[in-house]
Amino acid sequence: MARALYIHWPFCLAKCPYCDFNSHVRDSVDFSAWQQALLADLRHEAEAAGGEPLDSVFFGGGTPSLMPPALVGALLDEAERLWGFAEGIExxxxxxxxxxxxxxxxxLAAAGINRASLGLQALDDRALRFLGRLHDAREGLMALEVAQQHFARVSFDLxxxxxxxxxxxxEQQLGQALGYGTGHLSLYQLTIEPGTKFATMVRQGDFKPLDEDASADLFTLTREMTAAAGLPAYEISNHARPGEESRHNLTYWRYQDYAGIGPGAHGRRGGMATVRHKKPENWLAAVADNGNGLSEECALAVPEQASEAMLMGLRLDEGIDLAALSARFGLAPNMLCDPDKLAFYIAQGLAWQSGARTGISGEGMLLLDGLLGELVPKGLVSA
Incomplete structure (x- = not known):
């Protein structure tokens, strides 16, 4: 059952114009009520998905660093009581x-947090203003320094x-970022997501996104510089020193079970998909009425599980083990991955195969979405 736990804190001080995550701005938050509700949601999920000690816990958002440390500590204490913690838990x-x-x-470190992931997003004030961030570059770098003093592992996003x-x-900004010595970096290309303020601004002609060729050049540079610095890409947007990969996110990408609690949180357990109510007030009401925040809980058909495993696993530099997935889902390898198209893309240098493992090359990662649509058979994707 679940070896990873995700806890969603939905509140932010402001909504960033690029963000399509489940985040909300509220004038005030009743922390006592939220603690009681999160503990109830946690207990429900442990009853359904318990049985093995947790390898990882991840507080996401929103802005979880706005949570009172006492609330974080209470949730971790209860999670350890319910599941147990594996040695060296992240x-x-x-x-x-x-x-x-x-x-x-x-x-927060005293409460049990041992890894911090900071949303720096940029290292210069002009870019930060464009991205709608509330901090400036100096404040961000000071926070990074404090985080490195208190947490064993630190990652940051750009x-x-x-x-x-x-x-x-x-090149200058990434070189500066690599100089701070963290063992993990999450480096994302700006994507204009539907429903965001940026989507409206682009539609109105307020700015024009960088063109695809220029973006591809930056992506290639990113992989070259991080590899040279000893933080190679292990996922399309994530880079780490060997051994410092995000254990929690690898749970998702390797399609292992995880529990998700809090507004909008998703989970996978025993072939079941779980989804919590997104709006904070609706989630609170559901917990009060039902003892949990679930809005949906459904069994996934085997082809759908296999499709998810393929689509997630091919994001990874390590690729997927077709033989293992075939045995896991009882589907022939050619039902998981189109062999003719795989051979074609290997010849093009966009994919690779080594023994039972299959993956997307660095060049192919530039075209990942299109390649996934080609390699994972349509009947499997639509199942």
Whole structure:
């Protein structure tokens, strides 16, 4: 059953214009009520998905660094009581790099957090203003320094391929980022997501996204620089020193079971998909009425599980083990991956095969979405 636990904290101080995550701005939050509700949701999920000690816990959002450390500690204490913690468990908390939140880092570390993931997003003030961030570059770097003092492992995010961004500008910024010595970086190209403020701005002609060729050049540079610095890509947007990969996110990408609680959280357990109510008030009401925040709980057909496993696993530099997935789902390898198209893309240098393992090459990662649509048979994807 579940070896990983995701806890969603939905609140932010402001909604970033690029963000399509389940995040909400509220004038006030009743922390006592939220603690009681999150503990109830946690207990429900442990009853359904317990049985093995947890390898990882991840507080995501929203902005979990806005949570009172006492609330974080209470949730971790209860999770350990319900599941047990594996030796060396990874416990990550996402946060914005503001001075207010950095002031909580010592208390969060004392509560049990041992890995921090900071949303720096950019290292210069102009880009931060464009991205709608509340911190400036100086404040962000100070928060990073504080995080490195208190947590055994630290990662931070940057967004690149901004409008008008040149290779030279990104090379300078990425070189600066690599110089801070963290063992993990999440480096995302700016994507204009439907329903975001940026989508409206692009539609209105307020700015023009960077073109695909320029974005591809930045992606290639990113992989070259991170590999040279000893933090190669292990997933399309994530880079780490060997051994410092996000254990929690690998659970998703390797299609292993995980429990998800809190507003909008998803989970996978024993072939079941779980989804929580997204709106905070609706989730609270569901917990009050039913003892959990579930909005949906359904069994996934085997082909659908296999499709998800393929689509997630091919994001990874390690690729997937076709023989293992074939045995797991009782489906022939050619039902999981089109052999003729795989051979074609291997010849094109966009995919690779080594023994039982199959994956997308660095060049192929530029075309990942299209390749997934080609390699994973349509009947499997639509099942």
């Amino acid at each position: 416990i990550t908390l996402e946060g914005n790099p503001s001075s207010v939140e950095a002031a909580n880092y010592a208390a 967004i690149y391929a901004l409008p008008g961004q040149s290779i030279k500008q990104w």
